Amino acid sequence: MASDPILPAMVPPVAPSPPPRSLGKPWALPPSGLAVFYGRPETPRLFHYFLPRLLGEGKQVLCLDGANRFDPLLLARLARQRGIEAAEFNRRIRVARAFTCFQLTELLVRVPRLLETFAADVLIVTALPDLYFDQDVRDREAGVAFGHALDALRELRRLPLGIAVFSDATSFETSRRAMFTRLTAQASELWRFALDPEGGKLRLIRENKESRFANA
Numbered sequence: 001m002a003s004d005p006i007l008p009a010m011v012p013p014v015a016p017s018p019p020p021r022s023l024g025k026p027w028a029l030p031p032s033g034l035a036v037f038y039g040r041p042e043t044p045r046l047f048h049y050f051l052p053r054l055l056g057e058g059k060q061v062l063c064l065d066g067a068n069r070f071d072p073l074l075l076a077r078l079a080r081q082r083g084i085e086a087a088e089f090n091r092r093i094r095v096a097r098a099f100t101c102f103q104l105t106e107l108l109v110r111v112p113r114l115l116e117t118f119a120a121d122v123l124i125v126t127a128l129p130d131l132y133f134d135q136d137v138r139d140r141e142a143g144v145a146f147g148h149a150l151d152a153l154r155e156l157r158r159l160p161l162g163i164a165v166f167s168d169a170t171s172f173e174t175s176r177r178a179m180f181t182r183l184t185a186q187a188s189e190l191w192r193f194a195l196d197p198e199g200g201k202l203r204l205i206r207e208n209k210e211s212r213f214a215n216a
Contacts, residue, residue: 027204028053029122033188034153034163038170038180040193040202044126045069047166051093052078054122061093062111062120066104066127067168070095094118101131105145108152112159122162129179133172146179153186 029035029050037043044067054061063070075093076086096114098104104127111123132146156163165187169180184190190207 029162029164030189031162032160034157034165034186035189035191036165036167036184036187037191037193037204038167039191039205040195041168041171043168043193044130044166045071046193047124047126047164048074048078050124050164051075051089052082052084055079055089055092056082056084059092059121060119061122061124062114062118063093063095063124064098064104064107064111064126065095066098066101066125066131067166068097068099069126070097094120098127098131101129101134101137101142101145101149104128104131105149105152108149108156111152111156115159115161120161122164123156125163125165126167128165128167129176129183130168130172132179133169133174133176139176142176143179146182150182150186157186 027050037046040046047063047069048071051061072090075089079086079089094114096107098107104125108125114120128149129146132142132149134142137145153163165183167180167183169177169183192205192207194203194205195201196203
């Protein structure tokens, strides 16, 4: 099934919303390996707050947006906060959207070819494996597509490329949530967003290998 072509950052925006209070300073993504971020329903949107540091350092970012969360207005606001022209950020990020699990798998498989025309330093993926939970897709078909997606990720880890997946998988009640466990088994780092019980602020917790499945 054909997927959206790779696009520059200035794509039709979704409605902006204010950032979480604790995200005034963006976090840094690992320079290599596969990092998985999860824990909150808004997780697929939170990748935006990692972008200013990356783009400000001159890194190039390829985003495969399965959650339809990329917001160029928010990115422009983050650029202004750093005193950088939004156009400068736009030159360093490319976005491809996937609306089905099959499209997301196809995009992951195509990443090496996309890198030939856009030399990204970082790959960001949203809604993996969330898109594969679609009940309109049969279990077997979703499982096969997800298996191919994992194979593609495994091959991408051989490249000099930092990979970050932002997932809302643990918010779903479905037997397919075991896909998330398979994804985290490949991860070199696992990070969980959580609300501070005292102040209600969003924080980011790195989980070790022993606890990585405790919240899945």
